[in-house]
Amino acid sequence: MTPAISVTGLTRRYPDQVALDDVHLTIGTETITGLLGRNGAGKTTLLRILSGQEFPSSGSVRVLGSPPAENENVLRRLVLVREDQAYPDFKVSHALRAASFCYPNWDADLASSLLKDFGLRAGKAIKSLSRGQRSALGITIGLAARAEVTLFDEPYAGLDAVARQIFYDRLLAEYADFPRTVLLSTHLIDEAAALFENVVVIDRGRVVLDTAADGLRGMVTTVSGPVLAVDSFTEGRPVWERRGLGSQASVVMVGQVSGEDRERARSLGLDLTPLSLQQLVVRASGWAAGAGSLTERTSA
């Protein structure tokens, strides 16, 4: 099957910086992928290029099999919801009507039910919306568009935890009813982690991690306890970090922990604590100073 998104050797240069640096990426059809990275890592530039709003300096970009730029056949099957999206319309209902003309699979009932969940009235003037309400409108449009390629760029500025939960639950329900390719950029990794089939981590314009999300869980573990026991347990294993205090040690160890390992740790009196996806991504992308990397990096 043709992948939904296929990017090869994509570079985007601005006068003062390189936003994307030789990015290679393949996103399978009907998957939910988390696009993760620090602010300024290049996530927004990538999403803008995928949605034809910006052009590559070099490299090739294909969405639904074709280059997206100025390609009506691709763009009407794609929706991008941006952080702090601006709307030219007067009322919420006008923004929805405009969207219904743009997107062939638009579902008006779904849009009304999402507005209701978010507590947003269709008659409300857009300029009077709070930041969170504007985000709720963006999410409503993004989901009700039922576009084959659905891109969310940090879509929930100003949304509280309850409203974000509504977004995650509705996204999963919608994906189940009407599968589509979703790319969601976020820095709330722990919150959104379970939604993702794959995660792509970008750091300084480069892809530093591109893998199945579930495979990362339990892959890195903190082993702590008496120093001799910790050393014996972690011997011959890749280790990211080692700290000690008196007779106690704590070591961050890479590799799945088997049932046998667990028994052994227990008999040695060791505690095993897995790193969460967020902690893992932070380290993998070099967010924490001096941290090791899960992938080979070739940065200069």
Place this chain on the structure above:
Amino acid sequence: MVREMAGLDEGGPLFAQVAERLAGEIADGGLAEGARVPSTNELAAFYRINPATAAKGINVLADEGLLDKRRGIGMFVAAGARATLLARRRAEFTGRYVEPLLTEATRLGIDADELIGLIKECSNERGGVAV
């Protein structure tokens, strides 16, 4: 904040946790043999996880012959699944419960006789399990 996932945690692959939960339900009789197993989408909505992850969890049990696939209807608990799972748990009992108990007892200087006494005392209080 990690999202509430109906008891799943970030400690290991979610698909394995889903498989373990389903196996537990079958072993406890909550899912009887012949009963329909929740669909991928039902599990995904309940645990708030990606449907592909839920599907992988179901497939673990199907590959072990604990679930039967009926085309176009769904997955069902296979005959003999409960007995298989209970036998597996029994085999794991020593490693999972007895050995850690002994490790901690040794650390505290509790010998085997004292430990057996404690277990009997506890069991009598519950009026339950015969020791």
